[in-house]
Amino acid sequence: MAGVTERMLALLATLQSGHTFTGPELATRLGVSARTLRRDITRLRSYGYPVHTQPGPGGYYRLATGAALPPLTFDDDEAVATLLALAALAARTPTTDQTGPAGRPGAVRDAATRAYGTLDQLLPARLRPRLVALRASLEASAFAMPPVSAEHLARLGEAIAAQEVVTFGYTDAGRARTERRVEPYRQVHHLGQWYLLAWDAGREDWRTFRVDRMTDLRRTHRPYTPRELPATSALAYLREGLQRDRHPATLVIEAPAEAVLEVFAFDDVTVEPLGPDRTRLTVAVDSWHRLLLGLAFLDADFSVTTAPELAEPFGVFGARLLAAAGSGTSAAAP
Amino acid sequence: MAGVTERMLALLATLQSGHTFTGPELATRLGVSARTLRRDITRLRSYGYPVHTQPGPGGYYRLATGAALPPLTFDDDEAVATLLALAALAARTPTTDQTGPAGRPGAVRDAATRAYGTLDQLLPARLRPRLVALRASLEASAFAMPPVSAEHLARLGEAIAAQEVVTFGYTDAGRARTERRVEPYRQVHHLGQWYLLAWDAGREDWRTFRVDRMTDLRRTHRPYTPRELPATSALAYLREGLQRDRHPATLVIEAPAEAVLEVFAFDDVTVEPLGPDRTRLTVAVDSWHRLLLGLAFLDADFSVTTAPELAEPFGVFGARLLAAAGSGTSAAAP
DNA sequence: ACAGATGCGGCCAGGTTCCGGCCACATCTG
DNA sequence: CAGATGTGGCCGGAACCTGGCCGCATCTGT
Structure with a gap:
């Protein structure tokens, strides 16, 4: 509990993640009582930040988008967390699957490895010694995972933001390859895999696709009108879908x-x-x-x-x- | 002038412009005395903001944003990978264990959440829209894990770099708590857990410890002379025996x-x-x-x-x- | 319809922090 | 060398923050 302002900045950074949080959860994260959290939220609102809330079971706090944030920096812990996250991601080994089309350029793992090596260049100099020491002390176990293209994830993210139809080739578990034309909605991380939840225009139904199984991903620049999601969250839908196959x-x-x-x-x-x-x-x-x-x-x-x-x-x-x-x-x- | 926090945010917003300001000028803008302004600047620095100053005539305060960094910055893929890595790490849910005293401050997960929300502010403006879109499109499934302290990992990293003996209390799987005095060598990531490989001075043998089970971690500033590792890599050792008997x-x-x-x-x-x-x-x-x-x-x-x-x-x-x-x-x- | 979860804000007592003023000092320009 | 400007220690009083407790509103699920 080192100062109100620092806590407020941490609160802003936390809410900026776009997720929703319950009161007790935020209070725990910030290390204060629920009462004080409410006061902090009130304060945030008084400064003009649009914090949405929802009472009742499943209630939440959420920061509406579009708020102009003060410049936020990484503190020690955030820098450490970033390094650790990258270390874990970089430790992934591409599965000895068929090498496919000449390796995948821009694999997330490779990018993570590079970022892992240069993270300290990006951060304030005072964090550098700490990160250098930490990095030198780390070792991570390999974790076999199919390689995912960073470019694909980024492009899908942009298409989702722009509400734009995308097309791609998809190789399903049975190795059958099909051409898809879909309206993308969410990208979901589940047990180390990235999935896309989308409305498949050809099949006229909701589908989930593994991002690593896509090829030739293209934005069409053709907008779509958003549909209502088939479940409360993309994750919930994904779970249902996965259970079906398993x-x-x-x-x-x-x-x-x-x-x-x-x-x-x-x-x-x-x-x-x-x-x-x-x-x-x-x-x-x-x-x-x-x-x-x-x-x-x-x-x-x-x-x-x-x-x-x-x-x-x-x-x-x-x-x-x-x-x-x-x-x-x-x-x-x- | 309604509260410290509002003033600090105003100060940040003012400095964010990138211009330089003299002390009296800032003090006037914020409606406080010059003395208080200096305290505010000190506070900002303590939060990690790089505030540059210049004494003498023509002196100034200036916020050094990420602009003047070495040419080595993140490219698109690296930024994407970092965001994804943080998303995965932030999705962790503390296990229902709750043995500890009401929330561990500085949990890696919390820091990862904040960093995830903040990352785009650290990167070149060119990457920002891309990251914002990507973040808005992501969803991650919760992943139960015992909370690990970022501070512990960082401190261990520094102790390892300095070859310094550390002490801590350790609660093993059987809930028995013991005091340890060890020479730390490596930190190993394995299946979502962080382990410390160290020479246990009391037991006179190599041991691995789960970092999340440590309490009261202290650096002793007492150096040790490095021993030969018991395996080619700490990871190999860890794999050989997470427990003492192999x-x-x-x-x-x-x-x-x-x-x-x-x-x-x-x-x-x-x-x-x-x-x-x-x-x-x-x-x-x-x-x-x-x-x-x-x-x-x-x-x-x-x-x-x-x-x-x-x-x-x-x-x-x-x-x-x-x-x-x-x-x-x-x-x-x- | 009711119970429980969750958010909201009032009130209060105690203690922490903040503030402004003053001062000696460091650093830099001209 | 003089003056402008940033730095930080010290002090006493005031303002603010905190946590706990309360009753209330709102919503979900049984």
């Missing part, structure tokens, strides 16, 4: 809900406590392997309530494990 | 060596072909879970030749899988 499964696990949640934190799951040591887990995974890993970590009994297709791989692999366990014990006496 | 194990897998190598590419393994469809795998894993995942993906029979300690978990988990597989088939008709 295998939703429901399991009952003999472990506390917190433990289950911790193990599956990375995934798209719903956790529902059934008792102190019993939890229902609903999960949509693209393969049963990831599920397996989580279950192994939990070290608890479980049963599959829906998703009979899991029975076979679970049975086969369980048998293999038992066989290996048997062969192991025969030789040794620790 | 169990080397040897397995024979009924699959081609290339397939095995691909699955275990990121781990520290030795692969030795025994035949066209038979491979010996030597692996040092901290826990059997990771091994399990690889084996599941391989979809091949295997046997454990050394490492009897694997027999029990494999047996237990195999039995659980079989039980679940049985229960699944019995109930489902669809």
